[in-house]
Amino acid sequence: NAGVTQTPKFRILKIGQSMTLQCTQDMNHNYMYWYRQDPGMGLKLIYYSVGAGITDKGEVPNGYNVSRSTTEDFPLRLELAAPSQTSVYFCASSSGLAVPDTQYFGPGTRLTVL
Amino acid sequence: GQNIDQPTEMTATEGAIVQINCTYQTSGFNGLFWYQQHAGEAPTFLSYNVLDGLEEKGRFSSFLSRSKGYSYLLLKELQMKDSASYLCALPNAGNNRKLIWGLGTSLAVNP
Numbered sequence: 393n394a395g396v397t398q399t400p401k402f403r404i405l406k407i408g409q410s411m412t413l414q415c416t417q418d419m420n421h422n423y424m425y426w427y428r429q430d431p432g433m434g435l436k437l438i439y440y441s442v443g444a445g446i447t448d449k450g451e452v453p454n455g456y457n458v459s460r461s462t463t464e465d466f467p468l469r470l471e472l473a474a475p476s477q478t479s480v481y482f483c484a485s486s487s488g489l490a491v492p493d494t495q496y497f498g499p500g501t502r503l504t505v506l
Numbered sequence: 507g508q509n510i511d512q513p514t515e516m517t518a519t520e521g522a523i524v525q526i527n528c529t530y531q532t533s534g535f536n537g538l539f540w541y542q543q544h545a546g547e548a549p550t551f552l553s554y555n556v557l558d559g560l561e562e563k564g565r566f567s568s569f570l571s572r573s574k575g576y577s578y579l580l581l582k583e584l585q586m587k588d589s590a591s592y593l594c595a596l597p598n599a600g601n602n603r604k605l606i607w608g609l610g611t612s613l614a615v616n617p
Contacts, residue, residue: 423603435549435593435607442603450604482548492536492597495605497548 393418396498398483404504405473413468413501415483422488424466425495426450426458428479435482441466442488473505508532510608512594517614518584526579526611528594536602538577539595540568543610549593552579581613589615 399414417424426438427450437450441460455477457469466485470477481501486493509531518524530538537556541549555561555570555577567580581588594608 425604432609434609435605437604440604486603488603492539492554492602492605494539494551494554496551499548 395419396483396485396496398481398498398501400501401499402502404506405470406506407473407475409473410469410471411473411503413470413481413483413503415466415468415498416464417466417483417485417496417498418464419485419487419496420463421485421496422463423486423493423495424460425484425486426456426466426468427482427484428452429482429500430479438468438481470503475505477503478505479503508596508599508606510594510596510606512592512608512611514609515612515614517616518581520584520586520615520617522584523580523582524584524613526581526592526613528577528579528608530575530577530594530596530608532575532596532599534599535572536597536599538570539605540577540579541593541595543591543593545590552592584615586615586617589613 396417425440427435436452439458441447483498484495486495511529540552543549553568560569565582570577591610591612593610595605598604
């Protein structure tokens with residue numbers, strides 16, 4: 393199993409551009425999460441999903457959108473990129489079979505908005 | 507509300523033992539996680555404690571005291587590769603599918 397994969401690994405955007413961060417898991421996990429991690433700020437939850445077709449906001453959802461059309465994929469969309477969105481983005485998944493549940497992380501996408 | 511406190515940085519010597527503390531406040535306790543994160547990499551799961559006491563996993567052990575709102579991660583026989591950030595996390599009291607994360611303790615292991 394590849395686990396959780398994310399693309400791209402690195403990206404530089406100009407202010408106002410849009411992009412989609414891809415996340416795929418092959419563990420048949422029900423739950424998927426998007427976090428951002430800024431230096432000294434810890435992991436902040438952006439959005440999460442409990443299954444295909446179901447998503448909900450986390451702590452810092454503004455400026456982002458998500459969709460979950462399949463169990464495997466959970467893309468994160470940035471519209472009108474801003475310098476404040478410069479961060480490292482991690483996707484994670486968990487089985488949803490236990491409460492609470494261990495989360496498994498992808499390798500991250502390092503995004504810079506200039 | 508919920509809050510997690512961890513020391514920001516620690517240093518230790520190769521071969522030694524180090525204890526990384528995590529204190530927390532929560533309205534509803536449902537376990538505590540420890541994750542390891544090497545620089546530039548993703549967090550990886552280390553341990554989950556829901557009952558009081560010490561749980562040992564090789565060189566790493568994790569301790570929990572629910573009455574004191576306190577946990578620690580004990581790393582024995584330190585190796586250079588243990589240099590990393592150690593994150594403490596609590597399930598969100600209102601929705602325990604979500605985790606609340608501490609800021610992490612950056613451990614530097616020196617030769």
